[in-house]
Amino acid sequence: MKNIYGLIRRLGANSKYKGYFFTAEAVKISMGYQYKPLRITKDIYPCLARKYKSTPTNVEHDIRTLVNVCWEGNRRLLDEIAGYQLEDKPTNSEFIDMLAYYLREMEETS
Numbered sequence: 380m381k382n383i384y385g386l387i388r389r390l391g392a393n394s395k396y397k398g399y400f401f402t403a404e405a406v407k408i409s410m411g412y413q414y415k416p417l418r419i420t421k422d423i424y425p426c427l428a429r430k431y432k433s434t435p436t437n438v439e440h441d442i443r444t445l446v447n448v449c450w451e452g453n454r455r456l457l458d459e460i461a462g463y464q465l466e467d468k469p470t471n472s473e474f475i476d477m478l479a480y481y482l483r484e485m486e487e488t489s
Contacts, residue, residue, distance in 0.1 A: 382482055383407060386460075387445070391452015398445030401427050401438050402475065409479035419472040439471060446474045 383403045392399055405423045417423065424435035431438070449457060450468045458464050460481040469477060 380407060382485070383478070386478060386482065387449070389453060389456055390449035392445050392448045396441065396445050396448060397437075398441035398443070398448075401431070401442050402445050402478075404430070405442065405475045406478045406482065409475050410483055417472075417476075419475065423475070442471045442475075446471060449474070 380403060383406050384399075387393075387399060387402060394400070404427055405419070408423055408426065409417055412422075420435070420439070424438045427433070427438045428435045446469060454465075457469075457477075460477050461469070
């Protein structure tokens with residue numbers, strides 16, 4: 380989790396956003412699902428809502444807020460994580476997938 384939190388911080392967000400914790404957990408879950416499709420609205424949001432005593436709608440909103448913060452925060456790093464220059468702000472599922480893939484790749488090369 381330390382790597383996930385560190386990456387999110389490098390993107391310009393911190394723990395004052397609820398989405399910080401939701402996104403980190405979603406990335407962790409996504410990293411464990413690397414060989415099968417992950418349905419963010421069916422698999423991740425309800426799981427996080429139960430864990431944090433929230434609702435799937437609030438989880439989705441808070442992650443979207445964090446994506447907006449990161450989009451405005453460190454676009455250069457976000458492009459590096461994506462592997463190409465992003466034209467549009469990523470969706471929640473794209474953002475989570477990008478971070479999970481990037482962190483898996485970093486783990487494999489170290």
